[in-house]
Amino acid sequence: MDQKLLKIVVFSLLPMVIASLFQLQAQAAVAKPPVLSAKSAIVIEVSTGKILYSKNSEERKYPASTTKMITLITALEHGNLSDMVTVSENAVEAEGSSLGLVSGERLKLEEILYGLMLESGNDAAVAVAEHISGSVEPFAVLMTEKARLIGATNTNFLNPSGLPNPNHYSTAHDLAKIAAYGYNNPLFAKIVNTRYKSIPSPGKEQVRELYNENKILRLYEGGNGVKTGYTDAAGRCLVSAAKVNNIQLVAVVLDADRMWEDSMSLLDYGFSQVRASVVYNKGDILKTLPVANGIANTVPLVVKEDIVLAVSDNDQDAFQTIIDTPVSVEAPVTAGRKIGQVRILYRDKEYSAVELVAAAEVERKSFFRLLWESVQSLLAFMMQRFT
Secondary structure: OOHHHHHHHHHHHHHHHHHHHHHHHHHHHHOOOOOOOOOEEEEEEOOOOOEEEEEOOOOOEOOHHHHHHHHHHHHHHHOOOOOEEEOOHHHHOOOOOOOOOOOOOEEEHHHHHHHHHHOOOHHHHHHHHHHHHOOHHHHHHHHHHHHHHHOOOOOEOOOOOOOOOOOOEEOHHHHHHHHHHHOOOHHHHHHHOOOEEEEOOOOOOOOEEEEOOOOHHHHOOOEEEEEEEEEOOOEEEEEEEEEEOOEEEEEEEEOOOOHHHHHHHHHHHHHHHEEEEEEEOOOOEEEEEEEEOEOOOEEEEEEOOOEEEEEEOOOOOOEEEEEEOOOOEEOOEOOOOEEEEEEEEEOOEEEEEEEEEEOOOEOEOOHHHHHHHHHHHHHHHHHHHHO
16 A cells, blocks of 8 residues: 555545535534434434434333334345245234234235335234244344344344333434444335335235335435334334435434424434535546556556545544555556555444546557567666676
């Protein structure tokens, strides 16, 4: 790695980041922290995990059906979407909200996951758990293990649906981490952003029509997730999400009297605290690399796509740029060939990685030219030696 170039690139980020910060400070001066009915709440920026607002976000709470986020993640990572799930009598008898499954009917795992998330079917949750792990208990262990690997360390799950139990708990912050992790999976992101889905109703001519209970998808511009929840013990709960100008936020409210209003206020406030800053545009030259045996001696390396940072007013020193390339490259070089990458770190954790590609073609010198240059080099060496 070229250390001198690295320092230049790192410091070149600062003017763009600082310009963004001035705009953010102006926005922040106007925006006031939301007044919420929720007993516990948080809003985070997904790519960095930075907390933009928090209220009692580390307190253990009943998560209700927001639990189903980790049920979905666990099923996606341990199941095969085309598998046929056979519904048991135990699943049909699941307490609480229901998809109306019938004992013995068979649905694809993917279909039943839509029922799990859009209409919050507890029968679907049990059917998924039994399909993946044989029964609810070992599946709940998988859920908890995955949550803790994600970083949700103040969380414990005993069932896949969110029915209340003193030992079934999470926090607003942990649920935000789980949702943020989920967005790394395109199918998770697709399911939680689906407003309507029809799935088969085995043995019947009509299909099951599923409508997403999450009103944020309709009420909030850019709304794209994630899960509602309610029990008497938990109160009204909502993990919501929105993406605006390439910034993805997740907000969580637990035990809220006004969960829709609270969630939209959190998202509004979050977007006032963070903005997208393009620090490198597609095609920007970040390094010039020596070329061995090429007609040209060097080739410029350019960024393959835009690099956008989610910048807030207290993390100007948190971003770092690292350029990874070989010391040189051997000709021939084709335009567009990957020859390295630029990595952006946020608080020492990788935030983004984008390919560096050759901006031009460099042909290899002919055999006779290489031979002639070798002879010239040899003659020059001998003249130096003997004069």
